[in-house]
Amino acid sequence: xxxxxxxxxxxxxxSGDDARVYSGSVRDYLELFKPRVMSLxxxxxxxxxxxxxxxxxxxxxxxSLGLIAVGAGASGALNMWWDQDIDAxxxxxxxxxxxxxxxxxxxxxxxGLSLSVAxxxxxxxxxxxxxxxxxxxxxxFYAVVYSMWLKRWTAQxxxxxxxxxxxxxxxxxxxxxxxxxxxxxxxxxxxxxxxPPHFWALALSKSGDYEKAGVPMMPNVAGPDxxxxxxxxxxxxxxxxxxxxxxxxxxxxxxxxxSVISGLLMIVLAVQVxxxxxxxxxxxxxxxxxxxxxxxxxxxxxxxxxEHAFGLGSGFDVGPRLVSGII
Amino acid sequence: MPxxxxxxxxxxxxxxxxxxxxxxxxxxxxxxAAFVAIIYAVTVAKLGVNVxxxxx
Numbered sequence: 001x002x003x004x005x006x007x008x009x010x011x012x013x014x015s016g017d018d019a020r021v022y023s024g025s026v027r028d029y030l031e032l033f034k035p036r037v038m039s040l041x042x043x044x045x046x047x048x049x050x051x052x053x054x055x056x057x058x059x060x061x062x063x064s065l066g067l068i069a070v071g072a073g074a075s076g077a078l079n080m081w082w083d084q085d086i087d088a089x090x091x092x093x094x095x096x097x098x099x100x101x102x103x104x105x106x107x108x109x110x111x112g113l114s115l116s117v118a119x120x121x122x123x124x125x126x127x128x129x130x131x132x133x134x135x136x137x138x139x140x141f142y143a144v145v146y147s148m149w150l151k152r153w154t155a156q157x158x159x160x161x162x163x164x165x166x167x168x169x170x171x172x173x174x175x176x177x178x179x180x181x182x183x184x185x186x187x188x189x190x191x192x193x194x195x196p197p198h199f200w201a202l203a204l205s206k207s208g209d210y211e212k213a214g215v216p217m218m219p220n221v222a223g224p225d226x227x228x229x230x231x232x233x234x235x236x237x238x239x240x241x242x243x244x245x246x247x248x249x250x251x252x253x254x255x256x257x258x259s260v261i262s263g264l265l266m267i268v269l270a271v272q273v274x275x276x277x278x279x280x281x282x283x284x285x286x287x288x289x290x291x292x293x294x295x296x297x298x299x300x301x302x303x304x305x306x307e308h309a310f311g312l313g314s315g316f317d318v319g320p321r322l323v324s325g326i327i
Numbered sequence: 328m329p330x331x332x333x334x335x336x337x338x339x340x341x342x343x344x345x346x347x348x349x350x351x352x353x354x355x356x357x358x359x360a361a362f363v364a365i366i367y368a369v370t371v372a373k374l375g376v377n378v379x380x381x382x383x
Contacts, residue, residue, distance in 0.1 A: 025347050026354040059372035063365055126369055 028102040033073030041072040041168045047301045048169030050308045052176035064127045064175045071119035071135045077112035078143035086213040131174035138167040155221035162195030193238040197231045201290040228274045235270035239263030249320040252313035258303045
């Protein structure tokens with residue numbers, strides 16, 4: 001499903017570039033970088049760095065983390081440039097800087113491209129070129145594969161596109177060690193499996209918006225009932241996956257307890273979304289799952305951070321010993 | 328001719344737009360200063376005392 005409108009071009013929006021006075025505030029330009037997504041990227045990348053088996057000078061680590069965040073922000077600006085037509089048609093995104101007329105599409109494109117190149121080149125020079133290559137791939141995946149290709153074409157858009165948001169821990173491990181391992185790959189998988197139930201819980205109550213904008217989101221393609229089933233299936237896969245770091249020795253006792261309890265809560269909330277299909281009860285269940293899913297991911301990663309960075313972890317060898325005992 | 332009068336398109340900035348422009352300029356200056364400081368810090372962190380050990 002491809003819109004007849006040429007994406008990336010103004011769509012009768014008030015931000016037409018002709019004879020325009022630059023009127024955006026600093027905040028408008030910062031909004032282009034999707035600060036909430038950036039904060040998630042910084043946090044998950046930080047955890048990826050902390051759990052990585054290697055040593056890095058704190059200054060190099062901090063600057064590399066900043067460059068990963070800049071790369072994420074740049075891809076956000078490219079996404080806003082490309083999606084300015086559909087953003088203007090959806091209530092959730094109509095106030096973004098380009099559809100609101102505060103920043104022009106060409107400004108967003110210039111910022112996105114220049115910061116993408118800068119973040120990759122400087123990460124290569126400061127850390128290593130493998131990490132820089134991974135960062136470049138992440139930016140490409142989000143801006144081109146997800147925004148330009150998948151988003152307007154398939155209802156699996158956020159399933160596959162979710163990989164872009166899941167790469168930061170792998171990029172971070174590559175910064176520290178120069179390679180990637182199962183440790184950061186499992187963190188990638190957790191974020192990857194977390195994205196569909198998280199995003200579809202929101203999309204269920206916003207399906208009219210996506211329909212209006214011509215974006216094939218799961219609720220307005222497969223229907224709300226099928227979306228609820230898929231949310232439940234992904235959550236049933238996510239909850240046990242969330243415990244895997246304990247069995248790999250990446251998480252200790254605290255992580256085991258946190259991941260089991262929060263995973264069970266995710267399942268309970270997904271079951272409520274599956275069962276409550278009408279009216280205010282359905283909306284409440286969807287909002288509860290959406291809200292808790294953010295806390296779930298935060299809890300898993302914050303626990304890993306606390307165990308590794310602050311020495312609060314114990315029992316890292318218990319999980320692997322259990323696995324070897326079973327095998 | 329007033330400073331903010333653009334001879335080409337006749338655009339004259341409002342006081343609010345002038346304020347926005349000033350804020351943007353300050354933000355760009357801060358970003359540039361931060362960039363210089365970061366490059367300096369990275370150079371010191373990567374090279375350390377070796378920065379002084381170079382052939383003349």
